[in-house]
Amino acid sequence: MAGAAPILETRDLTIRFGGHVAVDGVSCAFERGTLTAIVGPNGAGKTTYFNLISGQLRASAGAVLLKGAPITRLAAPARARLGLGRAFQLTNLFPNLNVLENVRLAVQARAGTGLDFLSMAARRRDLAARAEACLARVRLAERAHASAAALSHGDQRKLEVAILLALEPDIFMFDEPTAGMSVDEVPVILDLIEAIKREGDKTVLLVEHKMDVVRRLADRVIVLHNGALVADGEPAAVVASPIVQEAYLGIRTAP
Amino acid sequence: MRRGAGRRPLDWLLSGDRPGGRVLSLLLLAVLLGLAFAPFLFPGTRPLGVAARICIFIVLAASYDIMLGYTGIASFAHTMFFGMGAYGVAIALAKLPVGWDAVLLGAAAGVALAALVAILIGLLSLRVRAIFFSMITLAVASFALILATELRDLTGGEDGLTFSVPRLLTPGFRLAAEPVLGVRLDGRLVTYYLIFVLSLALFLAMLRIVNSPFGRVLQAIRENEFRAEALGYRTLVYRTLAGALSAALAALAGAMMALLLRYNGPAVTLSFDVMVDILLMVVIGGMGTLYGPVLGAVVLVMAEYYLQPAMAALSRSLAGWPVLPVLFHPDRWLLWLGVLFVLIVYFFPAGIVGSLRRQAR
Incomplete structure (x- = not known):
């Protein structure tokens, strides 16, 4: 981890809607050239976390750093021009x-x-x-x-x-890119994400529900649950960990 | 659009934005030819005035469409900008020695003021949403109307300003001693062609603006402002620039109106009746295409001028029938104008141009 600053970092990133804490003190650094999958149950705050990074929402507390510089106070257009590219979960076209x-x-x-x-x-x-x-x-x-x-x-x-x-962003943010796609269409998108990854210098953040997709593409998986980061590591290890089994897959493991 | 089509001169003039559809193209061609040869086709002072008004309202309604149809912003301050251009020329010609320098100075001042106020309104609306923006423009426009009526020394108040125009534009001026094709080449003719050529140039310029990369961003804002921001467009800048451009063009239309009438007052260029007319022209003609306001302006100006006499003739011919002559009495013209609008909006919800384009497809 030592050496150059991570290309993207969130520090204690928090947003509250009234009394509800949607993203709760998430600190996480993303290295250049890596693909990180963000998983978690519905309502865990994954899309909200994305919105805080790409600027559609402003943080209540904490900071977002791009290439070491804080961008927390910048609006979405400015962040886009700095190289944060965002694809949306709900179809969002002209x-x-x-x-x-x-x-x-x-x-x-x-x-x-x-x-x-x-x-x-x-x-x-x-x-x-x-x-x-x-x-x-x-x-x-x-x-x-x-x-x-x-x-x-x-x-x-x-x-x-x-x-x-x-x-042509430095950081690609995909929010469930294959949701609602037919089985034969999915590989087009997955191959494409893999091709972006193979370019080497592009960083990809991927919100994804399908575990086979996560295993195939991700270098690293982070898990959000109730707005908090609860697990972080290699895909195989994270998916197998008790906290994910319980929080994400809803399987209660014996104590 | 076909590849390579952009190289032909007509496409350069129209910025690649063909009307689309044979009926629509023929209609627009008829309007163009009718306006280009209006003094010869429809001799007389009154038809020439109507033709000049059509030219001016084409510019005014098209400039409004840049806001409403292309960017998706409903402003009610468009007549205010129209009035600023008209008052600029009127005040300059009333207070300064009459000449072209006064005309240019007045028009430039009107255009600059209009653009400045539009920018201020745009920046004021930094965070307010659509409906509040409309309310703000309504308030500012009312304020401008009151200001123009109250500042009697400068604007002539309710009575407005009557002024002289450069000699070239006066009815007494003769370009040639002999009439050509039965038409006297006087200052009225010069005024008309000045307005016609300026309007045509401004219309083509607007066509270029809406088909430029900038124009595409305006459409993107109309379609999905949130997404446009996510692509990196500072939509506030684009909206404000669109507003300033639209305001400046409206002011130029106002300057032409002042030169045409040799008079300007609040009722002519600032009243909300004019605002309603502009809205109707854009909606009836078709929003989001500049060809819509062309047809809308023709229909509306013609209706305002010729519906009353047409009804008088109809009423006379129906004499002897029960009720009908009363129903079609010329005094009821506003009623029938209203009926006409309701029918058009009902049967052509996408405007005349929208419907014709769909038919052509």
Whole structure:
């Protein structure tokens, strides 16, 4: 662990909604080039933890550090520009724009050309080409001109991933990327996440329910329960540990 | 859109945003030709005034659509910006020596003030949500209306300002001694073509803006502001810039209105009747496409000017029938205008352009 600062770190990260503590003093560091799975039962605070990291929610206490610098007070757009890329659990697209446009908006955000109001967006072939490449990676190229709202649920999930690819972030945050996908679609996304991981310098945070997915992809697993971090370690060890068996899988182990 | 289509000059002019659909294209072409040759097709002072109004309201309604249809922001302060441009020109021409420098100075001051106020409103609305933003714009617009009526020394109060325009634009000015195609080449004609060319240029500029990378971000904000932020767009900046652009364009429309009427007062450019007109133009024509406000402006301005005489003729021809002549008496024109709007909104919920595009598909 010694040496360079972790690429992302949360220190005593806490958020309260009224009297309810949704994320409770979570301290965790994420090393560059690793894939960490975040597991826990429904309502454990996984998505809320994600929202605190990517800036959709502001912490009540604690800090988020990106490459050693605190970003706790930055808004979501600023964090996105610093390299935190987020894909959402609930489909979160631009419904009446077409598929290509959805991705092109992400390419454009990355390229920083959003304030250009004099050139024709349709003539920026460079932006469109990059968007098309991202669509090809999730096998959505042939649906490029359909409106996002017209896509099947599985295709919308793929589009969500394509948007994240187009942002070219340092840190990929996937929130149950394969939820609701058909069996034959799931491998496309898993292979893609594996490919991102194999690039070596990308850091991936993955909220996932399916244990086989976690075992296949994760270098490390952390467990959230009632907003607190209750286990952290190698996938095999964490999944087998009594606290996970009880907290996550709901199996009561003998004392 | 087909690949390579963007290289043709027409696509450059329209920024790749073709109307879509043959009926719609023909309608728009008819509007363009009708306005381009209005003085020759519809001779007379009154039709020329109507045509000029249509041009101005196309710019005004289209600039409003950038806010409402593209960015998804409902502002009720659009007439205020319209009024700022009109008052800028009116005050400059009423208080300064009449000349083009006064026109330009007045228009520039109006545009700058409109953009500045729009930016302030945008920043004020930092954290307020849609409905509160609308309320704020309503309050600011009411305040501007009261201010314009109270600052009598500057604005002429309720009576407004009557002023002279540069000689080139006066009815007495003659471009040529002889009429061409039966039309006198006077200052009214020059005024009309000044307004027509400016409106066309401003419309094409707006078409470029909404089809630029910036315009795409505005649409993204309309569709899902939360997601746009997650992509890294500071949506407040984009919304504020869209507001400032829209306000500046409305002020330019106001400046043209002042030059056309050689008069400006609160009822002409600041009243909420004008705001309702703009809203109807955008909704009836079709939101989220700039071609909608074009048709909306044509329909509304024409209805306001020609429904009354048309009803008078109808009422006369129905003389002898029971009830009907009373029902179609010209005094009932507002009633029928209302019926017309309800029918249009009912049968064309996506506006005229939206419906025509769906049919073409």
